[in-house]
Amino acid sequence: MASILITSHGTGHNDDLVFPDGVMVDTTALHNPPDDPAVRATLSQLTGQHPDVAAYVLGTPGAHNLIATALTEVKRRAERGEPVIWVIVHCYGGRHRSVAIAERLATELRQLDHNVCVAHRHIDRPLLPSRNPA
Template sequence: MAHIRITSYGTGHHDNPTAPDPVIVDTTALHNPPDDPAVRATLTQLTGRHPDVAAYVLATPGAHQLLDTARRDIEQRITHGQQHIDVHVHCYGGRHRSVAIAELLAADLSVLDDYIHTHHRHIHHPILPTRAPAAR
């Protein structure tokens, strides 16, 4: 039986979790409610645990493939006998995209006979201001 610890967090808080050789899931390319004027008012104050936010994030092209890749990586580690697996799911603020994907990944993995613990590091932190585009 493997122990899987899924941690969601926002890189904008500058206190990323540490673990030896974690599975990294980068959700920064997925749709982000605070960046979208069409849903900002309705979804921003919710978190990735809310079904509407999760559906919004999953509607991003490539979101399902991101989940599939993470699940395969975790399952491969289990097959190779790894007993403790850390999964770090990140976005910029740690309230929407990373939380939604971490929750969906935990639900997908729940069919395995393994212990899964999910922790959302920044889910209750204030929403961070949008990052300025990189200077060219």
Template sequence: MASIRITSYGTGHHDTPTADDPVVVDTTALHNPPDDPAVRATLTQLTGRHPDVVAYVMATPGAAQLLDTTRRAVERRIADGEQHVDVHVHCYGGRHRSVALAGLLTTALTTPGHHVQVSHRHIDRPVLPSRTTT
């Protein structure tokens, strides 16, 4: 049985998880609730576990392709004989984009023959000030 460990985190917290040769997923190009005045008040207080946040993040053009590309990369490693695959999914704050994608990836990879664990390293941390604000 293949073991898959998915970790979401925020690079803005400066404590990146460690692993040997993880699959690294950068979600910073996806829609970010704190950066959008139209949804900031409602979605920022939620996390990427909430269906409204997941829908918002995944509405970004290319989001579904990022999810699929990552799923295929993990499956390819398992097909090549790896018994344990670490996946590091990051955004800036670790509460919205990375959590949403990590959750969807967990669902996509949870199949017979795969043991999937997910942890959200920074989900309970305060929302960080936006990097895009000057």
């Protein structure tokens, strides 16, 4: 059984993770609470671990396909016998999208009886200035 290490981070912090053989999950196309005036005040100060933020991010068209694609790749690597599989999930700030997707991936993989560890590298950092102000 493979050990799966999932790390979320924000590329805007300029200390990117480098795992040349990791499963990379780019969540930047998903809805981001700080960029949406309709939810900015209520969701921006929360993180992707909060159910409301997770529901918002996972409600983005394409979010479940992104998760399914990552799951397929992790399963393929596990079947190939890789003992450790790194999954790197990123967005811009590392507090909302990447966290929500990393948590959902961890839940799905644990249901398949994988040993999963999750780390959120930038979850406690302050919000970054929006790159896409609405």
